[in-house]
Amino acid sequence: MLSMLMRRSALGLITVWLVSIIIFIGVEILPGDACTAFLEREAQGLLLENCRRDLGLDRPAWMRYGEWAANALSGNLGVSPDGQRQISELVGYRLRNTLLLASGAILCGIPLALFLGIVAALWRDRPFDIIVSTTAIAAMTIPEFVSATLLILIFSVWLGWVPGIVLTSSNAPLAEFFPEVLLPIAVLTLVMTAHILRTVRSSVIETLASDYAQMAILKGVPYWQMVIRHVLPNALLPTINVVALTIAWLLGGVVVIETVFNYPGLGRMMIDSISDRDLPVTQAIALIIASVYVGVNLLADLLTMVANPRLRTAHLRGK
Template identity: 60%
Template sequence: MFFLIIKRILLGLITLFIVSLITFVGTEVLPGDACTTYLEREAYGAALEACYKRLGLDIPAHERYLSWAYNVIQGDFGYSLSGQMPINEVLGPRVKNSMVLASAAIIIGIPLALILGIITALWRDKLPDITISTVTIFAMTIPEFISATLLILVVAIWLEWLPGIVIVPTDVTVKELLPNIILPVIAIAMIMTAHMARMVRSSVIQVMASDYVQMAILKGVPYWKMVFKHVLPNALLPAINVVALTIAWLLGGVVVTEVVFNYPGLGRLVIESISNRDLPTVQALAIILASIYVSINLIADLLTLMLNPRLKTLQIRK
């Protein structure tokens, strides 16, 4: 077990290294750089040279990568080119904002998805299943930029209940942020919940058809006891990994929703720094998002391992 954790962490670190390499090479081969963007038409001659010198772009690429990597390991992502401030300071509030958005979506979405998934499975092909399944499939198929825009149109513009876009400074407190996040959370949670509910449904249905559930019925186990003792623990195990992927997606990748609502989170920062050719920030974001993915998946795998007696003994025997 201990050995396995070490092995997985090492593998995760290798993944991160490869990600950093790919982003570095990728940004390097693209035409244009921070100085040409910053200087626009004056990007020639002495002004350009001076800019390169100031930003350290005159050093060979591999040396730049090494010194950058060395600093990253120590927790220093360097300076943002466009904002002219340490990236750590740019990232801090953004990470916090994204965390607020993601946790709100998770707190609402995961329990809701479990409940809906279980209801649809237990009442399979009956009215509750048909209604909920229709709604979830609908929610799954609408892209978030459409559902988000519709939400703004109905709730913010027609009904005027909530603000349509988020107009707050980046370093706002959580308390001030709260009323603003309601609509983005709904937009995100809709898709996420629908996906997870479908997944839980099929998993529960599969377990309900198994020999051991039939055996439990024939043993005289009351229905709800059977559901909670024999069905759910076995049905929800495979759901852990899906939940993990969803969380990882939430923390990093809700780019579209953040842009639509003008939400000051990591996703919008990704878009901003790419269009500004702010390469150090792009690299920092890539590393951060990749480590979120890697660590959340690692946690999910270990959780599955701990909860599944079958896998547990297999590992010990090895």
């Protein structure tokens, strides 16, 4: 298993490395660079050349990539061209805010999805299941900005319980995000619950129809024992990966939601950086998102491997 773990981690690192190259190339082929952005209209002739020399932009791309990558490895994501501030500091706050949003959604969404999915599967085709399944499909199909707008309309405009927009600055203490953060969390919870719930439901239904579930019944195992010992452990294995994907999506910055609520998270920062041609920031965020994706999926695979006796013991029999 250790060798498996090492191989998977190595593959993950290679993926991140490849992604970093793609990001660098992508930014490289965009017209303009930090100097044209900084100098704006005066970006020509000697001034531009001097600026490029100062920032080292006249060196070949592979050298700059090497420097950028080496700095990124040591946590130094470069300096923003405008305020001369450390990008890592700017991004750090945004990452924290996104984490707040994501962890709120994860803490509400996963238990809710598991509970609703399992109950809907056990009560398949009964009114509860029909209501839950229909709601889930609705939650998945209605675009997030529509459901977000609806929730704002209901909870802040009509009922006036929570503010409909976040005005807290990005580096404020976390406590100041309450209660504004609750509405975006609610929207995200809705969407992710719907996704996970549907996987859980179909996986539990499939497992209930399995030969071993039928065998458990015919062996005289009481219903709830059958569900808890024989069905759920096997049914929930495939949901690990779906949960991981959803978490990666949440941490990767949920652009639409952050924009609707004016939430100072990673996603909005990325959009802003792209429209401002703030390329080092774009690169930094893209790298973070890629790492999160790889990391979370790696974690999910490892978890599946630990939880599944088939995978756990496969290597023992191999050689």
